[in-house]
Amino acid sequence: MAESNTTVNAFRKKQAQRPNRPTWSNQRQTSARSSSTQQQKPRKPCGNCGTFHKRRECPAYGKTCHKCNKKNHYADYCRSSRHVYTVNPDSYSEEDEPAVDEQELFYVRAVDNTNLHLKHDIHATLVVNNTHVPVQLDTGARCNVLPMHVYNVIAPPKSIDNSKSTKLIAYGGTELHTVGLATLPCRIDSSQTDHNIDFHIVDTQVKAILGLTDCLRLGLLSVNNLVYHVSNDTTSPQVFKDYEDLFDSSLGSLPVIYTMTIDPNATPVVRPPRRIPAAMQDKDKSELQRMTTLGVITPVSEPTDWVSSMVATHKKNSEEIRLCIDPRDLNEALKRPHHPTRTVEEVAAKMDGATVFSVLDAKCSFWQIPLDYESSLLTTFSTPYGRYRYLRMPYGLCSASDVYQRTMEQIFADLPCSIIVDDILVGGRTKEEHDRNLKTVLDRIRKINMRLNPTKCRFGLEQVSYVGHVFTASGLKPDPAKVSAITDMPPPNDVTALQRFLGMVTYLAKFVPNLSDLTAPLRELTHSDIHWCWLEQHNAAFLAIKDKIANAPTLTYFDVRKPVTLTCDASKFGLGTACLQEGAPVAYASRTMSDTEQRYAQIEKELLAVVFACTKFHDYIYGKDIVVETDHQPLVTIVKKPLLSAPARLQRMLLRLQRYNITLVYKKGKELFLADTLSRAPLTTTGTETDDLQVMTLLSISDMRLEQLKKATACDSAMQQLTDVISRGWPSHINNAPPKAHPYFAFRDELVLDRGIILKGHKAIIPKSLRAEYIQILHEGHPGIEATKRRARDVVYWPSMCLDIEQSVSGCTVCNATKAHQQKEPLKSYPPPSLPWEHIGVDLFHWNGMDYLALGDSYSGWFDFASLDNTCASTVIESWGFQHTTSSPHFPQSNGLAESSVKRAKQLLEKTKRDGSDLYRNLLNIRNVPTNPQLGSPSQRLMSRRLRTTIPTPTPLLKPAIYTRVTAQLRKRQQQQKSSYDKSDKPLRPLTPGQVVRLQSPKGHDQLGIVRKHSRNPRSYIVNAQGTLYRRNRRHLLPVPEPPPQQQHSPDFYLPPQDPLPQPAIPHAPPPQPVLTRSGRISKPNPKYT
DSSP: OOGGGEEEEEEEEOOTTOTTSOOHHHHHHHHHHTHHHHHHSOOOOOTTTSSOOOTTOOTTTTOBOTTTOOBSSOGGGOOOSOOOOSBOGGGOOGGGSOOTTOOOOEEEEEEEGGGOSOSSOOEEEEEETTEEEEEEEOTTOSSOEEEHHHHHHHSOGGGOBGGGOOEEEOGGGOEEEEEEEEEEEEEOTTOOOOEEEEEEEESSSOOOEEOHHHHHHTTSSOBOSSEEEEOOOSHHHHHHHHTGGGGSSSOOOOSOOBOOOBOTTOOOOBOOOOOOOHHHHHHHHHHHHHHHHHTSEEEEOSOOSOBEEEEEEEETTSOOEEEEEEOHHHHHHBOOOOOOOOOHHHHHHHTTTOOEEEEEEBTTGGGGSBBOHHHHHHTOEEETTEEEEESBOOTTOTTHHHHHHHHHHHHSTTSSEEEETTEEEEEESSHHHHHHHHHHHHHHHHHTTOOBOTTTOEEEEEEEEETTEEEETTEEEEOGGGGHHHHTOOOOOSHHHHHHHHHHHHHTGGGSTTHHHHHHHHHHTTSTTSOOOOOHHHHHHHHHHHHHHTSTTTSOOOOTTSOEEEEEEEOSSEEEEEEEETTEEEEEEEEEOOHHHHTSOHHHHHHHHHHHHHHHTHHHHTTSEEEEEESOHHHHHHTTSOGGGSOHHHHHHHHHHTTSEEEEEEOOGGGOHHHHHHHHSOOSOOOOOOOOEEEOOOOOOOHHHHHHHHHHHHHOHHHHHHHHHHHHOOOSSGGGSOGGGGGGGGGGGGEEEETTEEEETTEEEOOHHHHHHHHHHHTTTOOOHHHHHHHHHHHEEOTTHHHHHHHHHHTOHHHHHTOOOOOOOOOOOOOOOSSTTSSEEEEEEEETTEEEEEEEETTTOOEEEEEESOOOHHHHHHHHTOOOOOOOTTOGGGGHHHHHHHHHHHHHHHHHHHHTOOHHHHHHHHHTSOSBTTTBOHHHHHHSSOOOOSSOOOGGGGSOOOOOOHHHHHHHHHHHHHHHHGGGOOOOOOOOTTOEEEEEETTEEEEEEEEEEEOSSTTEEEEEETTEEEEEEGGGEEEOOOOOGGGOOOOSSOOOOSSOOOOOOOOOOSSSSOOBOTTSBBOOOOGGGO
16 A cells, blocks of 8 residues: 555554454454465455455444444445534444553554545644644544644654654554654634644654544534534534624623522531542642632632532543532432423424524533522532532532523523523524524523533534434424334344343233234244244234334323333343333333443443433433332442442442432342343444543552452452352342352442452452462551551451451561550559558668668558668568568559658658758658548557657647548548549450460560469469560560460461460479569579579
8 A cells, every 4th residue: 555545544442352343453464464365356445344354244234324324334434425523422432441451552544545435524724833734533533643744844853752653553454653642732713722632643645633532622523412413504603703702711600599408407418528549639629720710619718517529530531620529418408499391392382393403502501500608608528628619500419400491491481492401492494584593592692691612502403302302394203213222123033032022022011902913923932842943924023013112102202291210221231221101111222332341340230221221311301300220239229328439430420320310229120121121132333321431540559469469369269259240240149149259248239340350449359369468568667456457448358357457467576576565454452451560561772872671551551661781582581570472573563552662761861861850750750640531640540649749739639549440441542542543444364374475674575475374463474485484464464476486487377376385383492482583583593502
């Protein structure tokens, strides 16, 4: 193929694993293998699909052209002379969303200039760097192309990014090598706003191509459900010129203020701000600033009762950001001002005799209605950057469509136009009358300061559809689209498909006369003794039945005064829906799902069917309360939850449903006769009404980690069972689900598949083989158990995740060694003594170079101290002759009486030294100080009298007096102390022999040991640490699920042994009770001196 006669006319991404359609790579290989044959006998591409293929194997066979609505050819190869220069929404496919395994390669179809299949190309002129450049508009192109010779004129060569060069595979296998990628500022003549557009630069003599995405961005093409045919029209240029101010970039403001009415019994709800991916935060801030500048929103500083969440979205294949609120809580409390929708008869009356039509679309229609101050506060929404409130009516309010419809009808009631849903329809019997009526309407629009969307306004139309009818130059006609799902339904190919069709017909039996006679030939094929054979009489009966149910009286006309029910269903490969009123069908619709959509989880397919139904029957249901029937019960639950709790793809679909007032109800699948049959025998078109919004959420994960997760998921049997049940759909009862999927049944409506991994909402489900590794990653930085759990709950999930984290983190040696001391235990008091010197506290202390012994009596509070020449325990015990009971080492509060005596003795010695007073005189005065009025002084409790001092004291006070209620008062004081102490305590679990613990020291819990036995003293244990026996209080022993010191290793999880370790005999010193050192270590005599 010579370069001089090559025209690039379409660019497409290579789709992964497209069945029943030859891929471009196969064509290229075929072309390469047969190049010698082609040189001998030139071959021409197929005129219906543009590819080379064998006879009777055309991939376009059975497909519907979107230009002429005829079959067996693609729209790009349509031979019809009638061209519609609007983008049919049915040509927009969910295939625009990349499949799981798509490659980022562009493939190009090219044709010889001498064999162009189009008689008329669509061209436009772009202003690029202030230079006018003609381009060809191609709705099939996925990227833009600019030849080098044009680029050299309009831009410097250094602006090309050569690192982004791409190989474009042309039709027939020809390769076009791009020089690189250039981003150029472009606009159209009627706009002053530049858009940065990427062009692939090719050093070939081709036309400049502008693809679909940027055609839409620049407003050169638009998607419009309302337009069936566009005639050659000369009205639009003059309208844009005479009413240029109506199409500017400003935001209009209608002469009305909306006041919202809230149920007084409703409870206000405040939602926290949602997290925004870091990559999107700058765009969010810019959009918030733009909306603030336009006067749509304003920051809020005062308190507000209602706060909704913000949802950030962007249009597919576009950098445009859209911010909206999730007003579900507000909608439940908002009272709707119900406004009736116009009937077909009312619209037909105003359009009587019209032959020319124009449709005007309001720019940001809801935003053109201001809110009063109180209503504005109700629309407050939270963002990570602060709170904002709407100054204009936001999208998503359940009352928005009623308010807008009512306002528009009041404004235009006296003019020759009709409000059709959210558009203004203008008509005229002649073109002159149409132009006069259009001018009258545009003048009113200018007067009320309204703004129109130039890319969606259409002028000089020959026909317009409304709720199942078409307004044409020849009058009102039924819309054939509403029954195409029935009329184009293929005949059944087996008994199951026939039984499904007969089930649907039986549901419509009350509307079809003589049904039994019509279905008799078909019912014969359902008998078990009849071999399946589809004959002419069966096909005739099938066609007759379809004709009956696609026409009156089976199919009724839509009545805007009656309630509407949509029944919808999704099969493995198709979507089906029907619009019903009082049980009678009004319209049918079905379509085949794209390859990407067929890989959706079942819950996503079911919600896609709901979106398809609402979008297909938009004219019927907009502004009305409708009931939607589905056979997928989890879907009923998830639509009631906050938008954030749904997975990303479901969020996108739920956002599209916000404009409708739907109530989703569950109905058994065997009762959805119409939708089930339509979904299993859908029309072959894959043109979608699926979402063009994408919720901005990111699964931040590296390619290596993603691949690891995919492989582990594929190798995990539980994950495979879960994947299978998600794809096929969950059963209604947990007992019917695979055993390994039972732990996920409670939240089955939140599970989806994405890129080979399973997601619960936005959280990845981790297979069993990777869970220990992910716990280590979550525990990096050594956060505590609860902090690690909180971090895990945000990003990942698996059953028993919290328990696994507890076991792993509690066994972390670093965390255990640096852990703070444990919670204090409830106060344990000794029984109050009944006599003096029954219970005393004794301790040694060192002061001013001398050793002392301090002593305190628990009964009387008497304390004394004396210097010692020798601090050997045996010397002290022998000198004083008492039973020695030690407290836990490093735990002085267990011997509080002795510690208090030491403190008082040191203070008294220090004060006496400083003022040079007499020590024993000071001691005498302290013993005469009353503890409280009930207990008296220590001397009174010990000696039953006050001691004589230098202070003049009445003689009666020096007489002996016995205190009889000392024990009761001591017990009462202990109870008061315990009550105050125990306010912040917590009992610690007792330890068992053989249990692994860490011993607390001033540096932390840095020593590992094994509990040998419980000590004779309360809350005290003997612990073996590195071959040395220690006695420690329970508060200083931290139980840890670590291996014993002699078996140290680092498993993923460690469970301590259930059987206690054998208890070796603890060596005893010659005295019955071992003698401990000050640090708590058992004293061992030197063998040299024994």
